[in-house]
Amino acid sequence: MSKLHHSRVPAYLDFLQSMSGLILALFIVGHILFEASILLGPDAMEKMTLFFEGYYFFGARYPIIITLLAAFIFALFILHAALAIRKIPSTYLQYKTFKTHKDRFRHEDTSLWMVQVVTGFAMFFLGSVHLYFMMVNPSKIGPYLSAQRVVEGWMWPLYLLLLFCVVLHAFVGLYRLALKWGWFEGKNYRTSRKIMKRLMRAGIAAYIVIGLASLGTYISIGLHLDETPAVKVDK
Ligand code: HEM
Structure with a gap:
């Protein structure tokens, strides 16, 4: 392999990491909103489930669509993690060198990188459990079945941790991508960077609030399943 050829590989892998992350x-960003349909009531969430099962296109439910989607996301998730961990040791060395100056400079971007490492590591486990379950139990989704899993299936502690990890990771990731690729870069780099940072913070806050409200609603439905006459948990 020529030297030139060789030097292109890291750039290509870097691009793949960015694309899979994006x-x-x-x-x-879509998932948390769709799943927040529970905030509009069980019927809204039921309709959302039917939509993703292709009911409104094919006139019948095809949970296999969920399996395929989950398998695709799982593959991307693994690819993204594999590409990311390869960079941890070298970036960590730079980070350590930097850390001595960090307190003086408070270099925020190195701190953001640490957020990505910690939340990313936690998601190896938290994300895998959830994705695998969705992939193999695609027909067990719905307002009551989901609520039952959240409460009786003890998924709520996992979702609580996963929610914080994924929201931080996704928005910090989008912010870093925007800087790296120079999106929305106006005339003044500092100003656009400030705006992007504000957007990142607003995104994190909004999605944590929406996610917590949804999780709270699933928990509340799950705790009162016995008193719900119309529970259709036998799909
Ligand atoms: C195609 C793949 C996926 C499907 C079909 C799916 C589906 C669902 C569903 C139906 C719920 C509601 C609770 C339940 O039924 O147990 C849920 C909750 C959740 N999912 Fe996913 N999910 C997928 C991928 C992911 C991924 C990749 C992540 C993050 C790495 C994630 C993070 C979460 C979180 C944090 C919650 C709780 C949300 C909250 O607190 O409101 N999901 N998911």
Whole structure:
């Protein structure tokens, strides 16, 4: 392999890491909103479930669509993690060198990188559990079945941790991507950077609030399943 050829590989892998991260972040931005349909009531969440099962297109439910989607997301998730860990040791060395100056400079971007490492590491476990379950139990989704899993299936502690990890990771990731690729870069770099940082913080706050409200609603439905006459947990 020529030297030139060799030197292109890291750039290509870096691009793949960015692209997979972008798709995963956009997926999460949608996911948390779709799943927040529970805030509008069980019927809204039921309709959302039917939509993703292709009911409104094919006139019948095809949970296999969920399996395929989850398998695709899982593959991206693994690819993204594999590409990211390869950079941890070298970036960590730079980080350590930097850390001596960090207190003086308070270099925020190195701190943001640490946020990505910690939340990313936690998601190896938290994200995998959830994705695997969705992939193999695609027909067990719905306002009551989900609520039952959250409470009786003891998923709520996992979702609580996962929510914080994924929201931080996705928005910090989008912010870093925007800087790296120079998106929305106006005439003044400092100003656009400030605006992007504000957008990142607003995104994190909004999604944590929405996610917590949804999780609270699933928990509340799950705790009162016995008193719900119309529970259809036998799909
Ligand atoms: C195609 C793949 C996925 C499907 C079909 C899916 C589906 C769902 C559903 C139906 C719920 C509601 C609770 C339940 O039914 O147990 C849920 C909750 C949740 N999911 Fe996913 N999910 C997928 C991928 C992911 C990924 C990749 C992540 C993050 C790495 C994630 C993070 C979460 C979180 C944090 C919650 C709780 C949300 C809250 O607190 O409001 N999901 N998911």
